[in-house]
Amino acid sequence: MLDDTSDPFMLARAAQRRAIRRRRRAARKNPFAGAPGADETPYLSPTQRQGRRAEDRARRHLEAAGAQVLQHNLRCQAGEIDLVCLDGGVLVFVEVRHRHSPRFGGAAASVDHAKQQRLARAAAWFLPQLARRYFAGRTPPCRFDVIAIDGAELAWLRGVFQAPP
Structure with a gap:
């Protein structure tokens, strides 16, 4: 041996x-x-860095379009909100989705019913805090948007879904 x-x-x-x-x-x-x-x-892993770059690109797009970004990457037990911004007088919860190719339906199609429910629960969790901080305690009108990035193409989809009452 x-x-x-x-x-x-x-x-x-x-x-x-x-x-x-x-x-x-x-x-x-x-x-x-x-x-x-x-x-x-x-x-951050390579995938997380790629997601961070997509969120930064979405943030720049929102600001260029006149929206005021208030918060980003809000995490709670219910889920995560990528961006929270003010568009006019509306509080907007933004989900950023990035896909290299539309082979499996693209970025917008990846926000399925389960993801919408998680976003709505997370938004309900953060809404009282956001209302106190930015709206003097009044609950503002809210909207759920998606920024879908497919390859190099970016699309801001407004009012994609409604939160359950």
Whole structure:
């Protein structure tokens, strides 16, 4: 039988284990060490970075169209609201969807009934806080919009669905 120190595979595997242990120890000390933009935000996966870019693009589009973006990435147990903006006197909850191709129905079609329910629950959760902060406690008229990004094409779909009463 060969000695563990003479087998290149075993040597490589031991080096991998040591490297993994070092990374885990470093991550426990500082979970954001070595991540891109570590001083600003936690590490994001490639898919999360792509989603962040789509939300930034949607935000710029809304602001260029005259809407005032109030909040972004509101998270609660009920779900997440990508963008909250003021369009005229209407409080708008915006879901941003991005797809590379329309092969499976495109970005707009991905906001199905279950997603609409999650958005409505999350909006109901945040509405009292938003009303206090931006509308002096009065509940404003609300609308649910979708910004669908299919490849390079962006479409702002207003009033896509109504929240259940």
